Amino acid sequence: MNEYNNPWKVLAEKKIYENPWIKLNEYDVINPSGGKGIYGKVFFKSIATGALPLDEDLNTYLVGQYRFTIDQYSWEIPEGGGKFGVDPVESAQRELLEETGLVAAEWTKIVEMHLSNSVTDEYAVIYLARKLSQHMASPEETEQLIIKKLPFEEAYQMVERGEITDSMSVAAILKVKMMLLDGRIS
Template identity: 85%
Template sequence: MNDYSNPWKVLAEKKIYDNPWIKLNEYDVINPSGGKGIYGKVFFKNLAIGALPLDEELNTYLVGQYRFTIDQYSWEIPEGGGAFGVEPVESAKRELLEETGLVAEEWSQLIELHLSNSVTDEHALIFLARKLSQQMAHPEETEQLIIKKLPFEEAYQMVERGEITDGMSVAAILKVKLMLADGRIS
C-alpha cells in the first residue's frame, strides 16, 4: 500500500518577493527524511496558456522571440498568461489572436502540465486550435515577434533537433504528433 500523504512539515513561512506576476516564499521545513532545511517556492498569479494552431493542410504557426529569462532566441507555440477566473480557452483564443492574428473555430484541450514543479506551482493548459482564419496580430509591448508558418512535420523535426526547447511547445508538438500518428486528428 502506498502512502501519498504530504511528508513535509512547514515550521515557518516568509514572503521574500511579490510583483504582479509572481511571488516568492521561503519556508523553514523538516524534509521527508526528518532533516531541517529551507525550501523556496515561486507562486504564479496566472495560468500558463498555450495554443497549437493546425490548419487543414497540417501547417502550424510558431512564434519566435528573444526570451529575457534564458537570454536566447526561442521558437514556441503561441503562449502567454491567462487570468484565474477566466475560462482558459478564452485566454488561449486571446493569445492566438494577439500573437499571430489567427482565429480558430474549433478548440480542444490538448494537454495539462505542471511546469518546473520542483520550485514553482505553475500550471499550464494547452489547446489545439483548428479551422483557422487570418486577422491582424496585436502583440504586447514586451513582445517583438516573428511568426513562422510551416508544415507541422517541420515543427516536429525542430523539436527532434533541439531547436524548440520551450517545455509547453515541446509537449504540445509531441502530443499532436502522437495524435496524428494514431488517427485521433487528421
C-alpha cells in the same frame, strides 16, 4: 502512514518577493528524511495557456522571440498567461489572436501540465486550434515577435533536433504528433 501523504513539515513561512506576476516564499521545513532545511516556492498569479494552430494542410505557426529569462531566442507555440477564474480557452484564444492574428473556430484541450513543479506551482493548459482564419495580430509592448508558418512535421523535427525547448511547445507538438499518428486528427 499512506505513501501519498505530505511528508514535509513547514515550521515557518516568509514572503521574499512579489510583483504583479509572481510571488516568492521561503519556508523553514523538516524534509521527508527528518532534516531541517529551507525550501523556496514561486507562486504564479496566472495560468499558462497555449495554442497549437493547425490548418487544413497540416501547417502550424510558431512564434519566435528573445526570452529574457534564458538569454536566448526561442521558437514556441503561441502562449501566455490568463487570469484565474477565466476559462483557459478564452486566454488561449486571446494569445493566438494577439501573437499571430489567427482565429480558430475549433478548440480541443490536448495537454494539462505543471511546468516546473520542483520550484513553482505554475500550471498550463494547451489547446489544439483548428479551422483557422487570418486577422490582425496585436502583440504586447514587451513582445518583439517573428511568426513562422511551417509544415507541422517540420516543427516536430525542430523538437527532435532540440531547436524547440519551451516545455509547453514541446509537450503540445509531441501530443499532436501522437494524435496524427493514431488517427485522432487528420
